[in-house]
Amino acid sequence: MGRQLVIKMTQETYLTGITTTGTPHIGNYVGAIRPSVASSRDENRKNFYFLADYHSLAKAEDPDRIHRSGLEVAATWLACGLDTENAFFYRQSDIPEIMELTWILNSVTAKGLMNRAHSYKSQVQINEIGGSKDPDKGVVMALYNYPILMAADILMFKATKVPVGRDQKQHMEMTRDIAQRFNHRYGDILVIPDAEIDKNTAVLGGLDGRKMSKSYNNIIPLFADEKRLRKLVMKIKTNSLEPGTPKDTDGSTLFEIYKAFATDTEIQTIEERYADGIGWGEMKHVLFDYINDHIKPARDEYNRLIADPAVVEQELLQGAERARELSVPYIEEIRRAVGIRKLSPM
Numbered sequence: 001m002g003r004q005l006v007i008k009m010t011q012e013t014y015l016t017g018i019t020t021t022g023t024p025h026i027g028n029y030v031g032a033i034r035p036s037v038a039s040s041r042d043e044n045r046k047n048f049y050f051l052a053d054y055h056s057l058a059k060a061e062d063p064d065r066i067h068r069s070g071l072e073v074a075a076t077w078l079a080c081g082l083d084t085e086n087a088f089f090y091r092q093s094d095i096p097e098i099m100e101l102t103w104i105l106n107s108v109t110a111k112g113l114m115n116r117a118h119s120y121k122s123q124v125q126i127n128e129i130g131g132s133k134d135p136d137k138g139v140v141m142a143l144y145n146y147p148i149l150m151a152a153d154i155l156m157f158k159a160t161k162v163p164v165g166r167d168q169k170q171h172m173e174m175t176r177d178i179a180q181r182f183n184h185r186y187g188d189i190l191v192i193p194d195a196e197i198d199k200n201t202a203v204l205g206g207l208d209g210r211k212m213s214k215s216y217n218n219i220i221p222l223f224a225d226e227k228r229l230r231k232l233v234m235k236i237k238t239n240s241l242e243p244g245t246p247k248d249t250d251g252s253t254l255f256e257i258y259k260a261f262a263t264d265t266e267i268q269t270i271e272e273r274y275a276d277g278i279g280w281g282e283m284k285h286v287l288f289d290y291i292n293d294h295i296k297p298a299r300d301e302y303n304r305l306i307a308d309p310a311v312v313e314q315e316l317l318q319g320a321e322r323a324r325e326l327s328v329p330y331i332e333e334i335r336r337a338v339g340i341r342k343l344s345p346m
């Protein structure tokens, strides 16, 4: 009797969220949006992409800004070509089961674990440096519990791979820790996810050369109009080498951004031009033209979507409806496991 070969197809489930606190910039595009769009088009993967709007409350943002940011982030994803047939695309706040799971996870999360969270500790450090008597000054519970909500986002949909930036590594370790404690106590119910921190994904520098980030106020919005985009590119910091002097591509923010968009042969050409001493003014024009051409079709689509939020809303509601087909029965199973269930069969 021939041995039967069992081929087990293990399908990875990718999930990631973007906090709705700002306007998407080219660093977000290269680091998170572009890879998730590519993933959404891969039929061998299950994909979940969502707006982490409840997370945005941890930072005491202006309500109008949070609301607007939700539209901008969603429209960006759609304009960049997210495949919402193959991927679940939704807003965290439309999935009430995530909130229920958050509370349940609170019950297995050690307070000591949360004490160690970088996001919380950095606020305490700011207070200490500032000489405040209260180390917890300005710390709301939403900041303190932020990692638990993130764990619920991930565990709710049995994600196996979570593509995140290096800054989220600790949150991922906490998610695994929380899930393991839950399973230890209640049985094998939650799926333990892996972080996927891609070393090849570029972390772009901003206008001042530091990492492009809203908190440094050095961003280039992905869909800035042409005039503004040109103005911002012209502001990117360079050294003071004259045209004609050979230049290093290493440490050049202009080059780094160009590289994140261009093809290998195009990059090679620019490397040669650096060696030949391209002037910074010239390089800024090259970069502007390149990005502008590259994003123009998506920018037109983005502007159409921003002008018609009902289309975006419709996509999100449909996505939530599909996602809840999974979250509703799963939370039922989780609730049952922890003892929250009906007193008698109905």
Ligand code: TRP
Binding pocket: 015, 016, 017, 018, 019, 052, 055, 149, 150, 153, 154, 162, 163, 164, 168
């Ligand atoms: N904390 C993430 C960030 O700031 C955003 C986020 C919220 C997230 N929930 C998530 C990322 C779940 C991955 C998975 O970037």
